[in-house]
Amino acid sequence: MTIFTEDQARAILTKAVSLSKADECTAQLSGSINGNIRFARNAVSTSGIVDDADLGVTVAFGKRVGTATINAFDDASLGRVVARAEELARLAPENPEFVPAIDKQAYRASPTFSAATADITPDYRAKVAGDSIAACKGEKLVAAGFLQDGQSFTAFANSKGNFGYQRASGLDYTCTVRTENGQGSGWVGRNLQDSSAFSAATEVRTGMRKAAASVEARALEPGKYTVILEPAAAAGLISFMMNFFGAREADEGRSFLSKKGGGNKLGEQVYDPRVTMIADPWHPEAAVMPWDGDGLPRQRQAIVQDGKIASLDYSRFWAQKMGKTAVGSPGNLIMSGGTKSTADLIRGTERGILVTRTWYIRMVDPQTVLLTGLTRDGTFYIENGQIKYPVKNFRFNESPVIMLNNIDELGKPVRVAGDESSLVMMIPPMKLRDFTFTSLSDAV
Numbered sequence: 001m002t003i004f005t006e007d008q009a010r011a012i013l014t015k016a017v018s019l020s021k022a023d024e025c026t027a028q029l030s031g032s033i034n035g036n037i038r039f040a041r042n043a044v045s046t047s048g049i050v051d052d053a054d055l056g057v058t059v060a061f062g063k064r065v066g067t068a069t070i071n072a073f074d075d076a077s078l079g080r081v082v083a084r085a086e087e088l089a090r091l092a093p094e095n096p097e098f099v100p101a102i103d104k105q106a107y108r109a110s111p112t113f114s115a116a117t118a119d120i121t122p123d124y125r126a127k128v129a130g131d132s133i134a135a136c137k138g139e140k141l142v143a144a145g146f147l148q149d150g151q152s153f154t155a156f157a158n159s160k161g162n163f164g165y166q167r168a169s170g171l172d173y174t175c176t177v178r179t180e181n182g183q184g185s186g187w188v189g190r191n192l193q194d195s196s197a198f199s200a201a202t203e204v205r206t207g208m209r210k211a212a213a214s215v216e217a218r219a220l221e222p223g224k225y226t227v228i229l230e231p232a233a234a235a236g237l238i239s240f241m242m243n244f245f246g247a248r249e250a251d252e253g254r255s256f257l258s259k260k261g262g263g264n265k266l267g268e269q270v271y272d273p274r275v276t277m278i279a280d281p282w283h284p285e286a287a288v289m290p291w292d293g294d295g296l297p298r299q300r301q302a303i304v305q306d307g308k309i310a311s312l313d314y315s316r317f318w319a320q321k322m323g324k325t326a327v328g329s330p331g332n333l334i335m336s337g338g339t340k341s342t343a344d345l346i347r348g349t350e351r352g353i354l355v356t357r358t359w360y361i362r363m364v365d366p367q368t369v370l371l372t373g374l375t376r377d378g379t380f381y382i383e384n385g386q387i388k389y390p391v392k393n394f395r396f397n398e399s400p401v402i403m404l405n406n407i408d409e410l411g412k413p414v415r416v417a418g419d420e421s422s423l424v425m426m427i428p429p430m431k432l433r434d435f436t437f438t439s440l441s442d443a444v
Contacts, residue, residue: 001178002031002032002033002051002052002318003032003033003051003053003151003152003153003167004029004031004053004153004155004221006155006165009153009155010155010163010164010165010189011028011077011364012029012055012073013027013029013055013155013156013157014157014271015075015078016055016057016078016081016082016117016157017079017157017158017159019079019082020057020059020082020085020086020159020314021086022059022060022061022085022086022089022313023059023060023061024056024059024060024100024101024158024159024160025057025059025060025082025085025101025158025159026059026101026156026157026159026295027055027057027058027156027157027158027426028055028056028154028155028156029053029054029055029073029154029155029156030053030054030152030153030154030155031051031052031053031054031152031153032050032051032052032053032150032151032152032153033049033050033051033151033152034047034049034050034051034148034149034150035047035048035050035120035122035148035149035150036048036049036050036124036125036146036147036148036149037126037128037146037147037148038145038146038147039129039132039133039143039144039145040143040144040145041089041142041144042133042136042137042142042143043133044126044129044133047122047125047126049122052071053071053073054069054070054071055069055070055071055073055078055081056068056069057069057070057082057084057085059085059086059089060089060098060100061086061089061090062094063094063095063098064089064090064092064093064094064095065089065092065095065098066084066085066086066087066088066089066090066091066092067085068081068082068084068088068089068161069081077131080168083173085165086110086434090316097207097315097317099168099316099317101158101162102158102160102161102294102295102296102316103160103161104161104162104163105162105164105291105295105296105297106165107164107290107291107297108282108290108297109169109283109285109290110126110140110166110281110282110288110289110290110408111193111282111287111288112166112167112168112169112287113151113166113167113169114169114191114193114194114196114289115197116194116195116196117149117150117151117169117170117171117192117193117194117195118151118167118169120149120171120195124195125147125149127200128147128173128200129145129147131199131200131201131204132145132175132200132201132204132351135201135204135205135208136177136204136208139208139212140179140265141177141178141179141180141208141211141212141442142177142178142179142182143175143176143177143204143207144175144176144177144178145173145174145175145176145204146172146173146174147171147172147173147200148171148172149169149170149171149172150169150170150417151167151168151169151391152167152169152319153165153166153167153168153181154166154168154289154345156295158295159220162295164291164295166289166290168193168289168335169193169194170191170192170193171190171191171192171193171195171198172189172190172191172192172417173188173189173190173191173198173200173203174187174188174189174190175187175188175189175200175203175204175207176207177204177207177208177210177211177321179211179212179215179246180224181215182444183216183217183444184210184211184212184213184214184215184390184444185211185214185366185376185377185444186206186207186208186209186210186211186212186213186214186356186377186378187196187210187356187357187376187377187378187380188203188204188206188207189232189416189417190203190415191415191417191424192415193285193286193287197319205219205333207377210355210356210377210378211378213228213378213380213387213390214377214378214379214380214390214444215390216389216390217379217389217390217391217392217393217444218381218389218390218392219391219392219440220353220381220391220392220394220440222394222395222437222438222439222440223436223437224434224435224436224437225352225353225434225435225437226349226351226352226353226408226431226432226433226434226435227352227353227355227431227432227435228342228345228346228352228353228354228355228382228429228430228431228432229355229358229427229429229430229432229435230342230354230355230356230357230429231342231414231416231427231428232356232416232440233355233356233357233358234358234427234428234429234430235376235417235427236357236358236359236361236373236424237358237361237371237373237400237403237418238335238397238404238425238427239333239423239425240361240363240369240371240398240400241256241369241400241401242256242333242423243429244256244281244366244369245303245312245313246312246313246315247264247312247313247314247315247319247322247324248315248318248319249312250263250264250265250312251263251264251285251318252428253324254366255366255367256366256367256368256369256401257270257309257312258340258367264312265309266272266311266312267308267309267310268308268309269307270304270307270308270309270401271307271308271404271405272307272403272404272405272406272407273307273418274306274307274336274407274410275303275304275306275307275335275336275404275407276302276305276306276335276336277302277303277333277334277335277336278300278301278302278303278334278336279299279300279301279303279330279331279332279333279334280300280332280334280335281299281300281331281332282297282300283332283334283426285415285426286332286334286415286425286426287305287332288331288332288424289331290328292328292329292331292360293329294316294328294329295423296316296326296327296328296329296439297327297328298327298328298329298330298331299327299328301327301330303330303333307327313329313330314326314327329407330359330423331422331423331424332424332425332426333423333424333425333426333427333428334413334421334425334426335413335425335426335428336410336413336428337410337411337412337413337428337429338409338411338412338428339411339412340409340411340412340429341411341429342354342411342429343414344411345409345411345431346382346386346387346436347385348385348431349382349411349431350383350384350385351381351382351383351384351387352381352382352431353379353380353381353382353435353437354378354379354380354381354387355375355379355393356375356376356377356378356379357375357376357377357378358373358374358375358376358396359374359375359376359377360373360374361373362421364397365399368399368401368402369399369401370397370398370399370401370433371396371397371398371399371400372395372396372397373395373396374393374394374395374396374441374443375393375394375396375441376393376443376444378390379392379393379394381392388390391441392440392441392442393440393441393442393443393444394437394438394439394440394441395437395438395439395440395441396435396436396437396438397436397438398435398436403430403432403435406429406433406434406435407430407431407432407433408432408433409430409431410428410429410430410431410432411428411429411430411442412428412429413426413428414426414427414428
């Protein structure tokens with residue numbers, strides 16, 4: 001069994017903590033059941049279910065810390081893992097950035113669990129693959145995709161009386177559709193907490209339309225263009241940027257939020273005034289656990305408000321050092337936008353380029369968050385509010401900081417997965433000025 005009830009988890013954690021003779025002890029128990037199915041060339045290639053559960057125990061003698069893990073939960077196993085953690089702690093050097101375990105906290109549950117997703121069966125996965133493949137075969141297209149679904153729980157307790165328990169679920173679907181001659185490619189992706197809102201037969205049509213429309217792509221000269229980034233394309237860049245919102249990195253001069261001469265840019269105008277981003281663990285479409293990895297309660301908080309930096313992420317050590325109050329690190333990112341769809345933004349564009357996806361994104365300059373990467377799976381030229389023809393893919397060199405200062409219009413946010421972070425994101429489609437394409441790519 002890998003999904004424990006709250007009572008079962010509490011009993012295991014309480015026992016583990018009680019066995020420790022260290023100055024303090026924290027135990028975390030987690031488990032998951034994850035199913036998947038993969039298909040390529042219009043045929044299923046692999047499928048499976050992975051279930052696992054493990055217990056991690058961290059103890060401290062003064063500032064000496066040791067951690068051990070185990071995946072057996074009888075009394076003898078609990079005794080062994082606690083003893084091993086204590087043995088390692090006695091051998092460890094003192095940690096100069098040690099902070100004690102957190103005190104007892106109050107957590108407000110968030111809606112992270114869907115019974116429909118937790119109840120997904122192999123037959124459901126087979127139907128998702130079958131629906132995707134059948135639709136493509138009917139139009140002489142070739143599908144390759146991956147569905148992963150899962151349910152999990154997380155529980156923790158410490159010697160100061162803190163305890164938390166919550167279940168979660170999620171579904172992630174992607175499908176790349178190619179033409180039979182390999183000259184056209186389209187893509188679709190969905191990230192959901194509740195599978196009842198998902199239909200592969202409907203979603204795959206997006207990838208199919210783009211694949212068929214992207215044949216015989218024309219070359220455009222690299223340069224600066226007005227672009228419409230679909231939410232998944234924008235998320236690839238923005239999720240990279242969010243890794244640099246740490247207060248310590250900014251204070252130490254190691255981030256784009258560092259101020260010349262010392263300090264950080266908290267409260268300063270960094271983006272277009274239309275940029276507002278919040279974290280909200282209880283957001284109905286993007287709920288996340290109500291605590292972070294340290295067990296600190298998360299809260300609804302502004303990260304960027306009207307283009308100004310509203311908050312930075314303080315670790316417990318850095319908050320203590322700088323005289324700040326540490327709050328839970330954000331688990332999601334909700335970006336404000338408008339009401340228009342991607343299609344609406346296209347209709348309002350005289351000339352520009354539509355980007356379905358950004359891919360293979362890499363850092364060029366951490367100080368400015370200058371990134372490089374490629375477009376793929378559907379890049380199109382827009383003229384007089386209509387998609388006129390497909391264009392060859394580009395390599396881009398662009399900073400999301402600059403990008404979010406060149407906004408023409410924002411559409412309606414949708415849920416996407418952050419490629420370079422663990423954040424759940426709500427990101428709008430974006431119409432942007434002067435997006436920098438540096439070269440062409442022959443890849444489809």
